[in-house]
Amino acid sequence: MSRIIVVTSGKGGVGKTTVTANLGVAIAKLGRKVALVDADFGLRNLDLLLGLENRVVYTAIEVLAGQCRLDQALVRDKRQDGLVLLPAAQTRNKEAVSRDQMKKLITLLAEKYDYVLIDSPAGIEMGFQNAIAAASESLIVTTPEIAAVRDADRVVGLLEAQGIKRINLIVNRLKPAMVQADQMMSVQDVQEILAIPLIGVVPDDERVIVSSNRGEPLAFSENLSLPGITIQNIARRLEGDRIPFLDLMAEHDNLINRIRRMFRS
Ligand SMILES: Nc1ncnc2c1ncn2[C@@H]1O[C@H](COP(=O)(O)OP(=O)(O)O)[C@@H](O)[C@H]1O
Numbered sequence: 001m002s003r004i005i006v007v008t009s010g011k012g013g014v015g016k017t018t019v020t021a022n023l024g025v026a027i028a029k030l031g032r033k034v035a036l037v038d039a040d041f042g043l044r045n046l047d048l049l050l051g052l053e054n055r056v057v058y059t060a061i062e063v064l065a066g067q068c069r070l071d072q073a074l075v076r077d078k079r080q081d082g083l084v085l086l087p088a089a090q091t092r093n094k095e096a097v098s099r100d101q102m103k104k105l106i107t108l109l110a111e112k113y114d115y116v117l118i119d120s121p122a123g124i125e126m127g128f129q130n131a132i133a134a135a136s137e138s139l140i141v142t143t144p145e146i147a148a149v150r151d152a153d154r155v156v157g158l159l160e161a162q163g164i165k166r167i168n169l170i171v172n173r174l175k176p177a178m179v180q181a182d183q184m185m186s187v188q189d190v191q192e193i194l195a196i197p198l199i200g201v202v203p204d205d206e207r208v209i210v211s212s213n214r215g216e217p218l219a220f221s222e223n224l225s226l227p228g229i230t231i232q233n234i235a236r237r238l239e240g241d242r243i244p245f246l247d248l249m250a251e252h253d254n255l256i257n258r259i260r261r262m263f264r265s
Pocket residue numbers: 009011012013014015016017018019122172173174202203204205206208209212227
């Protein structure tokens with residue numbers, strides 16, 4: 001049975017595309033076949049984050065128009081077995097695709113891949129509706145900010161109305177120092193508001209931005225950095241492993257305590 005998971009958020013810029021790219025790599029590394037679908041028509045960038053932009057020949061639009069076969073449009077990632085991308089068209093007309101067409105495409109992918117991860121556009125309009133149409137699960141990405149959490153809450157309601165029952169939360173860009181200083185919501189705050197199960201917390205980390213700019217998701221790295229480990233842990237939790245959550249706050253605590261000790265001695 002294939003798992004069709006839409007990565008969504010409501011608000012833009014919270015890390016949906018970053019999470020989709022990295023999680024795709026991490027799940028494929030566990031030996032699963034993964035198809036990543038860029039459902040952000042018009043503002044696609046999953047291809048860029050994966051460093052596959054020069055290899056895009058066809059997109060979902062050509063497949064739907066019957067101008068190429070689905071497997072011709074899939075871009076295989078040479079760095080990782082079992083990982084492919086179905087690029088979105090760079091079309092200005094976001095209404096170029098219908099819900100039924102999206103469903104058809106994704107159902108076809110689900111026949112061949114263990115996981116279909118769908119990167120959703122921001123907002124709750126047509127593009128979002130298309131992205132969630134075929135999904136049976138969702139990963140809600142939010143940053144610990146009021147506006148992002150409110151939008152996420154709205155989206156959770158829409159997903160539930162759609163019959164999507166398995167909804168898990170990813171808190172992205174956590175800054176432990178700010179939480180400690182009471183300047184940022186904690187993971188617990190976010191989880192209390194959204195009341196959905198937490199599947200991962202990714203710290204705010206410059207290496208995420210650097211790797212995205214290079215087209216080389218962190219999850220590829222042999223020696224995983226902290227954000228890379230948190231992503232890998234999400235992949236393993238999706239697979240059903242019980243992986244304890246890293247205490248990102250404690251790590252920060254240690255640093256603070258170390259500095260305090262330095263000043264004391
Ligand atoms: N954990 C993180 N730490 C630092 N920067 C991040 C992190 N996650 C995402 N970003 C940055 O945030 C910006 C928006 O991310 P993106 O994945 O494009 O969001 P979305 O797809 O939700 O619009 C990008 O510049 C990305 O590099």
